[in-house]
Amino acid sequence: MKNFIEVTELKKVFGNGEDEVHAFGPATININSGEFVSVLGPSGCGKSTLMLMVAGLLDSTSGKVEFENKVVNGPKTDIGIMFQDNTLVPWRTVRGNIELQLELRGLNLKDYQEKINNILKSVNLDDFADRFPNELSGGMQQRAAFCQAMIHDPKIILLDEPLGKLDAMTREKIRADFQKLWMVKKPTVIFVTHSIEEAVQLSNRVILITPRPGKIDREIKIDLPYPRDLQIKRSAKFTEYVNSIQEVFHKYGVI
Amino acid sequence: MKKFIKWIASGWMLILFFVGFFLFWEYSIPLFDIPRYILPSPSEIVLKGSADLDKLVYYTGVTALETVLGYIIALILGVGFGIAISFSSILRRTLYPFFVSIEMTPKIAFAPLFISWFGFGLMPKVIIVVLVCFFPIVLNAILAFNSLSNELTLFYQSTGASRLKTFFSIRLPAALPQCFVGFKYAAINATVGATIAEFIGSDKGLGFYISIVTGNMRPDLAFAGIFFLTVLGLTIFGFVTMMEKILIPWHISMKRINR
Ligand SMILES: Nc1ncnc2c1ncn2[C@@H]1O[C@H](COP(=O)(O)OP(=O)(O)O)[C@@H](O)[C@H]1O
Ligand SMILES: [Mg+2]
Numbered sequence A: 001m002k003n004f005i006e007v008t009e010l011k012k013v014f015g016n017g018e019d020e021v022h023a024f025g026p027a028t029i030n031i032n033s034g035e036f037v038s039v040l041g042p043s044g045c046g047k048s049t050l051m052l053m054v055a056g057l058l059d060s061t062s063g064k065v066e067f068e069n070k071v072v073n074g075p076k077t078d079i080g081i082m083f084q085d086n087t088l089v090p091w092r093t094v095r096g097n098i099e100l101q102l103e104l105r106g107l108n109l110k111d112y113q114e115k116i117n118n119i120l121k122s123v124n125l126d127d128f129a130d131r132f133p134n135e136l137s138g139g140m141q142q143r144a145a146f147c148q149a150m151i152h153d154p155k156i157i158l159l160d161e162p163l164g165k166l167d168a169m170t171r172e173k174i175r176a177d178f179q180k181l182w183m184v185k186k187p188t189v190i191f192v193t194h195s196i197e198e199a200v201q202l203s204n205r206v207i208l209i210t211p212r213p214g215k216i217d218r219e220i221k222i223d224l225p226y227p228r229d230l231q232i233k234r235s236a237k238f239t240e241y242v243n244s245i246q247e248v249f250h251k252y253g254v255i
Numbered sequence B: 001m002k003k004f005i006k007w008i009a010s011g012w013m014l015i016l017f018f019v020g021f022f023l024f025w026e027y028s029i030p031l032f033d034i035p036r037y038i039l040p041s042p043s044e045i046v047l048k049g050s051a052d053l054d055k056l057v058y059y060t061g062v063t064a065l066e067t068v069l070g071y072i073i074a075l076i077l078g079v080g081f082g083i084a085i086s087f088s089s090i091l092r093r094t095l096y097p098f099f100v101s102i103e104m105t106p107k108i109a110f111a112p113l114f115i116s117w118f119g120f121g122l123m124p125k126v127i128i129v130v131l132v133c134f135f136p137i138v139l140n141a142i143l144a145f146n147s148l149s150n151e152l153t154l155f156y157q158s159t160g161a162s163r164l165k166t167f168f169s170i171r172l173p174a175a176l177p178q179c180f181v182g183f184k185y186a187a188i189n190a191t192v193g194a195t196i197a198e199f200i201g202s203d204k205g206l207g208f209y210i211s212i213v214t215g216n217m218r219p220d221l222a223f224a225g226i227f228f229l230t231v232l233g234l235t236i237f238g239f240v241t242m243m244e245k246i247l248i249p250w251h252i253s254m255k256r257i258n259r
Helices: A047-054 A094-104 A109-122 A138-150 A168-185 A196-202 A236-251 B002-031 B042-051 B053-087 B089-103 B107-118 B122-146 B150-159 B163-200 B206-215 B219-247 B249-258
Strands: A005-014 A021-031 A036-040 A062-067 A079-082 A156-160 A188-193 A205-209 A216-221
Touching: A005 A047, A021 A047, A021 A062, A021 A216, A036 A047, A036 A196, A047 A156, A047 A188, A079 A138, A079 B150, A094 A109, A094 A138, A094 B150, A094 B163, A109 A138, A109 A168, A138 A156, A138 A168, A168 A196, A188 A196, A196 A236, A205 A236, A216 A236, B002 B042, B042 B053, B042 B219, B053 B089, B053 B122, B053 B163, B053 B206, B053 B219, B089 B122, B107 B122, B107 B163, B122 B163, B150 B163, B163 B206, B163 B219, B206 B219, B219 B249
Parallel strands: A036 A188, A036 A205, A079 A156, A156 A188
Antiparallel strands: A005 A021, A005 A062, A205 A216
16 A cells, blocks of 8 residues: 655755755655654755655655655645744734635635634633734744644644744643644644654654755654653653664764 | 823923924024025914915915825836736846836936926826836835745645735735835825926926015015925825824734834
């Protein structure tokens, strides 16, 4: 049986001639339905490039991306997407921003009000539904952006360092929120990060990317039970995973 | 009433400054023995000006018509071209550099030509106002429609929404704050364009009035004309600012919070 997502010999070179930048690949990645996969690598190794190609938002130089055997050759629309800089617009409230996702997709807002309330409650934003993004803290903004990316129940969620700009404490809290939501809905998640601990805590599998041009060094299955709370993070096994990944990047001179 | 008191309380320094300024002006005229055909006192300007009030009001209407008409035409053309240039790579490589280079020319220099081509009527003034207002509006509109963040672009692409839908849901509202920078700049320049056009060739309007009374050694009436011109300029600018507050309240409040 074919995998849910198949990335085959995917490669990206920006520009041409003198200005050529070999940003990513070639690399082959397979992802199962409902899997939480982290893409971990140093800054500039091509993680975002990979994610955009998977989403069909960027053309590859060679290779292909397939979802359920269908080749991607244009923006994929049955996805939810989230970036380091969020996609909340300043002229809409939190609720309005979540509705923006639905409006752009031509979905009926009335059918979703209950759902919006529920998802906001699950990330403790229910009291802030009618606030504007600039009235929220960075962490609350990312929570709202997460609701925006999830509201239409996408089968696939692409997260490009969504917690990159937040302080350590807030990151910890939002990670737990993400995990909770993922465990309920079980979408397939590709999570781009450069935090080793974050990758180990959240994922079924971590894909380690070498420095640019990013290739796959190895994949590590994380065999820990969910939810991965503080207790699990203190366990010897967790530390072992983190250490072994650190060693790989140490070898590359990244850390 | 409370609001009014608050307003006085916060603006008292400014009010005091204006009162002081006009008092100083009023009393320095006799004090320094300045001849009235050089600089009249404020009280004399009010007195003589009110005797000519009918004319002043009529001319204000004339200049207002030229200014507002030119401004609205420039607004429509500027935003239209701005959007067209933002969405067409051909126009971006042809019209855009053309506009940028014309922007360097002082548009008012065309005024005598237009007057000689089109005569003393309304049209040449309107054209000059359009010319003066068009460039700040179009250049800011181009900037506005080209500065959508990468993330938002990727986001709407991932929704599969039509271009029209994205335009009204995202591109247009995101562009409005920068558009208003151009609208406001043009609003300041609009009356300047109309006035200078009237200086050069006309038989009515505040610019015409000011140049005639100055020639007749009546600086008191010239100041009265300038006063009406100022009121006209402030009214137009105030209206544009009010529209900004109504159309993009989120932007105003954002500025307040970020300060
Ligand atoms: N649009 C582009 N044009 C040219 N080079 C690019 C472009 N996007 C990314 N790059 C380059 O590709 C490399 C990988 O970028 P990116 O995928 O953003 O890395 P990461 O997300 O892992 O930090 C970098 O060297 C970057 O400068
Ligand atoms: Mg990146």
